[in-house]
Amino acid sequence: MENWQNIGRHSIKEARSRIDQLIHWTPVLRCSAINKLAGCRVFFKCENFQKVGAFKARGAANAVLKLNKAARENGVATHSSGNHAAALARAAAEAGIPAFIVMPETAPQIKKEAVREYGGQIFECAPNLSAREEGLREVVNRYGATFVPPYDHCDVIEGQATCAYEIFEEGLQPDILLAPVGGGGLLSGTALSSQFFSPETAVIGAEPTGADDARRSFMAGKRIPQENPDTIADGLLTSLGELNFDIISRYVSDILTADDGQIIAAMRLIYERMKIVIEPSCAVPLAVLLINKTLFKDKEVGIILSGGNVDLSRLPFR
Amino acid sequence: MENWQNIGRHSIKEARSRIDQLIHWTPVLRCSAINKLAGCRVFFKCENFQKVGAFKARGAANAVLKLNKAARENGVATHSSGNHAAALARAAAEAGIPAFIVMPETAPQIKKEAVREYGGQIFECAPNLSAREEGLREVVNRYGATFVPPYDHCDVIEGQATCAYEIFEEGLQPDILLAPVGGGGLLSGTALSSQFFSPETAVIGAEPTGADDARRSFMAGKRIPQENPDTIADGLLTSLGELNFDIISRYVSDILTADDGQIIAAMRLIYERMKIVIEPSCAVPLAVLLINKTLFKDKEVGIILSGGNVDLSRLPFR
The missing domain is CATH 3.40.50.1100 (Rossmann fold)
Incomplete structure (x- = not known):
């Protein structure tokens, strides 16, 4: 296993400067209708507007x-x-x-x-x-x-960490930061950035019930690979990486799940109320929030919208 | 007919201050992939992010x-x-x-x-x-x-004029500003604002072929009502208003049309490349641009995206 301990406050800042010419500093959006529904103050970090349409x-x-x-x-x-x-x-x-x-x-x-x-x-x-x-x-x-592996790699994790870094650099200090988890690149990077730049922020992973190996691994204290994943959140099918698991185990507070019906309802809410296009995977954090309202009540909650690459001819809205 | 000549530079500024607590100053977005396809520099004024989901x-x-x-x-x-x-x-x-x-x-x-x-x-x-x-x-x-009529009314036109006013107030001075036209509230307000705040900007209306009374009226020099409109752009079915026609006749350079296939293609492009949700009506300007590329070549073009209220279960993507 690579030594992820080399990823630090300084190296994440450096990474952000390094990639500056290649990526967008993505906007943070809020939606009063969603705040009202959720019973807390939510902001969305819009990686669906990122180059290539995703935090990747x-x-x-x-x-x-x-x-x-x-x-x-x-x-x-x-x-x-x-x-x-x-x-x-x-x-x-x-x-x-x-x-x-x-x-x-x-x-x-x-x-x-x-x-x-x-x-x-x-x-x-x-x-x-x-x-x-x-x-x-x-x-x-x-x-x-x-x-260059998709998530189980220090430089990749360090790169994904620049997303949450931008949130904190803008002066936002959410009580809770929610990110989806598949292989764990985004969640582990988010956890590291929070640790270094906003240690009071609790980082929570959001995972589809039909591919919940991260939650099961987190609970068991060891990696349990995902078998036969079945969910509409097609960006979150893979099993948690080794480095990612190690970081998540230390710095993530919890991993919560939502089923496909709840994911589609949250996705629809984002399309209808925020007028932005997202892929199903990044509706998982809002779904998790909406089915655990007491947990988030009156808090300031950040949600990372991981991407917007979706097949428009197969949207799940009826 | 009301006297629209009372709408002026000062009154539009005043209107913007008056409604400030009730509406958003909407963002302007750009998309390098669309610039490349269009052969010009385009920016989008995002009224789909406006309160109620539309410039209205x-x-x-x-x-x-x-x-x-x-x-x-x-x-x-x-x-x-x-x-x-x-x-x-x-x-x-x-x-x-x-x-x-x-x-x-x-x-x-x-x-x-x-x-x-x-x-x-x-x-x-x-x-x-x-x-x-x-x-x-x-x-x-x-x-x-x-x-309070939907478009044929001075205070309504003055209110819609604040949209283009925001564009100019931000320091943007497009060669051409494109707005969709149905009843003509947005187009007439846009034409007035351009006249007062950026007289070098040419304002062009964009209309569906299946409801092209504004183009026909513009050409004939008199209002010709729309009969049996047939287009996917359901926000643009109505006939041009009286005040609106009068203003448009004086200050609009041209009205161009696009058919439903071209409108859907432009709509898809905006969903896929910009990751934002729009209603069919506001894809008409981009459709018009893409089928008249020589007209817009190398120009700075502003497009007003009029709204984002669309039935998600009936999106026209196959």
């Missing part, structure tokens, strides 16, 4: 820009069917280096197009983890590219 | 707050099935006066709920213009309420 742009940019000159020449590689693939391809393109992306042949066409649009080279593989890992090994061996 | 909050607030004390006591009335109904009900509630809203019995449940939520009293009528006008007459006679 931060970690990928940080990892690419931290590569030394020799490593840069051979480019970067990853296996991913989601936002990390596009984020890495874009960060590599901005740095002028190649990106090799192993994607399951069943990945949505729109995700493949996003990677190609940023100049990433796609290598298709069978849609299972061992084929993806095998594909990645081949690409790394053939091109000497550096593997 | 401005005109209604201005009209209500300009009532004298005696008129206020008897409240306000209108007939509307759309955003103006909710906007007037809300403005009245904020001013502590009653609002009487005549709505066709076929109006969407969600629109009726919005009016009720703001404390408006609904009077249902048959779904045709004469029944609406008859219903309004009755309400006005019975309660002595003041009729």
